[in-house]
Amino acid sequence: MELTFTGNLYEGLRLFGGVTLLDPRVTQSRTSATRPSINGKVPQEIARTTGKVTWEYDLPFTKGLTLTGGYYFTGQQAVDLLNTEYLPSFATVDTGFRYRTSEFLGQRLPLGEEFILRFNVSNLFNKDYWITRNYLGTPRTFAVSAQLKF
Structure with a gap:
């Protein structure tokens, strides 16, 4: 079941948010x-x-x-087929800002065009976690992007 809201x-x-609740089970396996x-x-x-x-x-x-x-x-x-070991649950927090303007390099853009600058911090608290048994989660990450919509 999946629920979302805005x-x-x-x-x-x-x-904005959502939660997904699953009850996955193996129904046929070779023994x-x-x-x-x-x-x-x-x-x-x-x-x-899962949720956000x-x-x-x-x-x-x-x-x-x-x-x-x-x-x-x-x-x-579950880490193994028999469900004897599990990776723990985890949560992360992201934050950032977005700046939208209709000017670029001191010039007014044509109607409908905009310049967007973004700065984001993923995994703000630098949480250590495993995504799967083979992959560590991403540490705190900073990202900057610029977009010119036309």
């Missing part, structure tokens, strides 16, 4: 004397629960400047 809490503050049945087990590296809440807030004192952020959750995941 909303304007008040002028300039937008909230033998050396390979035990995994029927009814959870497939490896699939989180039963993100927000945007347009700062009233600077036209075009928006603060952004998000909270992302991934539930525990």
Whole structure:
């Protein structure tokens, strides 16, 4: 089951989010004397629960400047076929800002065109986590981007 939502809490503050709830199970598996049945087990590296809440807030004192952020959750995941070991659940937080303007290099852009500057910090608190049993999660990361829409 997947649930999503979007909303304007008040002028300039937008909230987005969603949660996914799964009940994955192996229904047919081959068994033998050396390979035990995994029927009814959870497939490896699939989180039963994932969710996120993100927000945007347009700062009233600077036209075009928006603060952004998000909270992302991934539930525990089975590491082996028999579900005897699990990776722990984890959550990360991102933040940043976006600046939109209809000017670029001191020149007014034609109607409908805009310049967008973004700065983001992913994994703000530098959380150590495993995405799967073979891959570590990304440490705190800074990103800057510029976009000219025309």
